[in-house]
Amino acid sequence: MSEQHRSADRTAETRPDPTGHARDDEAVSQFVERFAAQLVDAGMQRMSARVFACLLASDSGVLTSAELGERLQVSPAAVSGAIRYLSQVDMVSREREPGSRRDRYRVHSDQWYEALARRDNVLTRWEGTLREGVVSLGEDSPAGRRIGETLVFFEFLQTELTGLLQRWREHRDRMRAELEDAAR
Amino acid sequence: MSEQHRSADRTAETRPDPTGHARDDEAVSQFVERFAAQLVDAGMQRMSARVFACLLASDSGVLTSAELGERLQVSPAAVSGAIRYLSQVDMVSREREPGSRRDRYRVHSDQWYEALARRDNVLTRWEGTLREGVVSLGEDSPAGRRIGETLVFFEFLQTELTGLLQRWREHRDRMRAELEDAAR
């Protein structure tokens, strides 16, 4: 077996690094599990959440199935299932390592932005259901009017989302420009 | 048993009403189940979602445990559990019907607004975990920097949320004023 894949993130307890920092695997694992738990609370499947958090906390941002399995103490089958979901929702991408039959999974840097943008679709579906509801209940009935108000709120949210994401892009670009300046 | 509680929403198939609308119970139930399913997809417990959707679709906006049980075909125990959750998260309020030992459960008109405002707390918790993560990973490590960027995004979101809710309040008040005008 090749030793290549050990270069990015070691599994030893701690590791000195060029800037004088040590990576405390115990602390890292605690972060991974804690953050994954919060993603689960927010509705994500457990294993997908753990895999995602693990990738997020890796220095390279890229890990193989075997590495994920070792860090999370799960079988290749579990990793496979998690990756299937995560790539479906575009939170990780799959890369084939050239000159190898081993896949590498990478976190997208814009995951959160993308995830939020995808909420747009969810809102649209909700709005569809609410519109049907207004019809079923009768738009002049008290219940119909109540559902209608909810619909207005979601429509408002959806509009706001557009502006919000635009402002985020500007905010991010401004930040990056500052970082570039500082580096010079 | 008193017949009082039948006054607000009948269980018969359809009902003529003063404005000439009929309430098609089959269609209403379909809306309730469909909307509840979407709430479940978004992470809510099944029974809580059904109870909430049912209240939302009732003309009075107020139902008793027995009415909820009959409409959703579930036991009083199930209703009790759902209501416990919903009142914990402030999506329904409990009222004691005066001169009776029967509770009534009411949907809040501002549920969605409130629910979104509560997201604020969730974000704060996430930010806490992310901050710990940056420390664990070392703020100058690539992973630490990646988590840090995520943290910035969530901080941005939290700021935006404040403005968004403020704009919603204005939007809503403007709408209500227009409705008042039209009624005159």
Place this chain on the structure above:
DNA sequence: CGCTAGATTCACAAACTTGTGAAGTTAAGA
């Protein structure tokens, strides 16, 4: 063109979740 590392699929068992009936508790009204 076959061998084999690695990914995927699948049936199953363990763990968790959900809703029920029954027992227990509370408080309105006589």
Place this chain on the structure above:
DNA sequence: TCTTAACTTCACAAGTTTGTGAATCTAGCG
């Protein structure tokens, strides 16, 4: 103060989800 309608709690059964090992598939490489 007693009775009893209505809510709540609890143990359990049914249903669902999750992760595993084993079998299967895929595609680099000799």
